[in-house]
Amino acid sequence: MLTFIVENLANIIISAAILGIVVWISTGLIKKRKSGKSIGCSCSHNCASCPSVTLCSQQVKTSQDDGQKASLRA
Secondary structure (H helix, E strand, O other): OHHHHHHOHHHHHHHHHHHHHHHHHHHHHHHHHHOOOOOOOOOOOOHHHOOOHHHOOHHHHHHHHHHHHHHHHO
8 A cells, every 4th residue: 555655646746736726716716606706707797798697696687687677667
């Protein structure tokens, strides 16, 4: 068992580093999502011109829909 670890030490270290980076990015995305910030869109809530309009939060879409309905009523 010890010889296997010694022979593959470089692979083990690289794999651990990649796993650490993936976990770090994932936890950052989860924290950002829980705080209510958008993960995939930085359009400043002007989603009409944003190429990632499907990634915007539901709250932004709802507020925009309400604004459009209000402008149609006027």
